[in-house]
Amino acid sequence: MTPAAAPDAPLLQVGAITKTFGGFTALDNISVDIRKGERFGLIGPNGSGKTTLINCISGALRPQVGSVVFCGEDITQLPPHLRARRGIARSFQIPRPFKSMTVLENLMVGLDFAKVDSSQPEEDVAMSILTRMGLASKASASTDTLSQVELRKMELARAMAVRPKLLISDEAMAGLSSSEVDEVLDLLISLGEEDITIIMIEHIMQAVMRFSERVMCLDAGKIIALGAPAEVMGNKRVQEAYLGT
Amino acid sequence: MMKHRNSIVFWAGAAVFLIAVLSMTQIVRNEYPFFAGYVILQFIALAVAWSILGGYAGYVNFGTNAFFGVGVYTAVALFKATGAPLVVQIAAAAVVGMTLGFGVGLLTLRMRGIFFSIATIALAIIIETFVMNWRFVGGAAGIQIQRPPVMAPFDSYVKMLFFVQALLVVIAVSIARYIQNSRIGRGLQALRDDELAAECTGVPTLKLKLVACMISGALISAAGAPAAMYLQYADPSSAFNLSYSVSALAMALIGGTAHWIGPVLGAILLGSTQQLLAVTISSEVNVLVLGIMLVLFVVGAPKGIIGLLRPRYRLRAGGKP
Numbered sequence: 001m002t003p004a005a006a007p008d009a010p011l012l013q014v015g016a017i018t019k020t021f022g023g024f025t026a027l028d029n030i031s032v033d034i035r036k037g038e039r040f041g042l043i044g045p046n047g048s049g050k051t052t053l054i055n056c057i058s059g060a061l062r063p064q065v066g067s068v069v070f071c072g073e074d075i076t077q078l079p080p081h082l083r084a085r086r087g088i089a090r091s092f093q094i095p096r097p098f099k100s101m102t103v104l105e106n107l108m109v110g111l112d113f114a115k116v117d118s119s120q121p122e123e124d125v126a127m128s129i130l131t132r133m134g135l136a137s138k139a140s141a142s143t144d145t146l147s148q149v150e151l152r153k154m155e156l157a158r159a160m161a162v163r164p165k166l167l168i169s170d171e172a173m174a175g176l177s178s179s180e181v182d183e184v185l186d187l188l189i190s191l192g193e194e195d196i197t198i199i200m201i202e203h204i205m206q207a208v209m210r211f212s213e214r215v216m217c218l219d220a221g222k223i224i225a226l227g228a229p230a231e232v233m234g235n236k237r238v239q240e241a242y243l244g245t
Numbered sequence: 246m247m248k249h250r251n252s253i254v255f256w257a258g259a260a261v262f263l264i265a266v267l268s269m270t271q272i273v274r275n276e277y278p279f280f281a282g283y284v285i286l287q288f289i290a291l292a293v294a295w296s297i298l299g300g301y302a303g304y305v306n307f308g309t310n311a312f313f314g315v316g317v318y319t320a321v322a323l324f325k326a327t328g329a330p331l332v333v334q335i336a337a338a339a340v341v342g343m344t345l346g347f348g349v350g351l352l353t354l355r356m357r358g359i360f361f362s363i364a365t366i367a368l369a370i371i372i373e374t375f376v377m378n379w380r381f382v383g384g385a386a387g388i389q390i391q392r393p394p395v396m397a398p399f400d401s402y403v404k405m406l407f408f409v410q411a412l413l414v415v416i417a418v419s420i421a422r423y424i425q426n427s428r429i430g431r432g433l434q435a436l437r438d439d440e441l442a443a444e445c446t447g448v449p450t451l452k453l454k455l456v457a458c459m460i461s462g463a464l465i466s467a468a469g470a471p472a473a474m475y476l477q478y479a480d481p482s483s484a485f486n487l488s489y490s491v492s493a494l495a496m497a498l499i500g501g502t503a504h505w506i507g508p509v510l511g512a513i514l515l516g517s518t519q520q521l522l523a524v525t526i527s528s529e530v531n532v533l534v535l536g537i538m539l540v541l542f543v544v545g546a547p548k549g550i551i552g553l554l555r556p557r558y559r560l561r562a563g564g565k566p
Binding site for chain 2: 097
C-alpha cells in the first residue's frame, strides 16, 4: 500500500496547506519537509496555528487546500486511525487518557489497533514501553491517580505503542517543573535516537533549543522563520512575535 | 489460561440455565410464571443488547422501541405473508434490525452525545408512522395473530416462547461477553472515553460504532420478534412504545454497563419488581418505580449494581466474565 519512497525523500511533506475556520485563517499556505530521523521544533505564540498544523498532519483536521504526504503517500484525505497505522502518533496538549482504563490498558489500545507484528505477547511489549518511560510501577494504576508528569509520559507511551515513525509531541512539558521538563526531554531525545522522527511543539525555549535540530516559528498562520535553533531565536521577527513590538 | 477457565464456567452456566428453563416448562403446570417470566427475559435481552452500543460505546440510544417494533412487525408481516415458523421470524427480524442499525448508524453516529440520542428518538416516530399506514399489517388498529399449533416437547405456546426468549438471552449475553473481551470491546471502551484520542491511537471509531449499532439493533429486533405471538396481537403504539427504550436504558444503567452481567442484574431486579407491582398494585406504578430507582442509582451508584459489588469495575470496564 505504501509506495517505497526514495531513501533521501523527506518522511513528511506538508504541501502548501491552508486551513480556515469560518473567516479566520489558522494556517496560510504552509509548506515544510520533515526529514527522516529529524528532531523538529515547532514554536510560535499562542494562537499562531501550531496545534492546527499538527491536527492537519495527524488527521484530526483536514486542510481546505494543500496536501500532506507521508512516506511518499498522499494521506491528506485519510482519517486519523489510518494515519496512526501508517506510523503517525501524537500526544495532546491537554492529556486525553482513556479514563476507564489502567495505564497498561491505555497502551494496549494502540497495540491492539495499530497492527504491528506481534512476535511478542502484547502485554510484554506494553510493559517494555512503560519501563522505558519510567512508568512500569504504574502499569495497573488508574489514570486519574497519575501526576501531571506521569500523565504526560503516559501519553507519550501510548503514542509509542502505535510504533510510530513520526511522533508529534504537543506541549508535553507544559506545566511541569524544570526537573520534570528535563526528564521528559531526555525521554524524547532518546526516542529520537531510535530513528523516530519527532515534531515537538513547545513554549519552553531551553527545551526547544536543546532538543531541536531545526526549528520552525509560526505567527498568525504563517511561517516566519525556519532553520537552526540559534538562527531562529536570533531572528528579529521571531523576537517580535514573542515579545511584541 | 484464566480466560479459558472463565469460558468453561460461562458456557456451563449458560447450559445449566437453559436446562433449568427447559425442565421448568416440562414440570410447572401453571402458565402464569411463564407469562411473567417471558417479560423479564425479554427485558434482559433488551438491556444487554442496548448496552453494547449504549454502555460499551457510550452512545445513548433512545431508539430501542424503534428496533423492538421493527422486530415485532417483521415477524407479523412475515407470518401473515408466508406463515413462516417462529425461528424464521426471529432470524428475519435480526437481519432487518441489523440493516436498520447499519442505516441509522451511518446517518447518526457522527453526532455526539445528546444529538445522537435525539436522532434515535425521531427514528421510532418515523417508523411507527410508517407502520400505522401499512394496511397489510393492520395499520393503526393493530392486528390479531392466530398462534400456530405448539411444537413438542412443549405443551403450551407461552412455555415455548419462554424457552425461546431464554435462548435469545443466552445468545445476547454470549455476544455481549465476546465483544467485551475482544479487541472490539477495547476499541469501544477507548472511544467512549475519548473519541479523538482513540482515533489517533489507531481505533477505527466509526467502523466500531457501526458494528456495535448493527449488533445491538439485530439483538433488540430479535428479542422483539416473538412479542406478537406472545400477545396474539400487535399494534403500532404498543410495539413502538417509548417505555421499551426507557426500561432498557434504565435497566442497563442501574445494573452497570461496564460488564455484561450489569444489564442482566438490572433487568432481573427492575423486571421482577415491575411484574410484582403490576400484580399487587397497578401497572401504572411501574413507571414511577422505574423513575425513582433510576434517580437513586444515578445519584448513589453511578456505576450501577456492579459498581457496588466490585469496586474494581469503577476503574475498569474490560475484563473477566
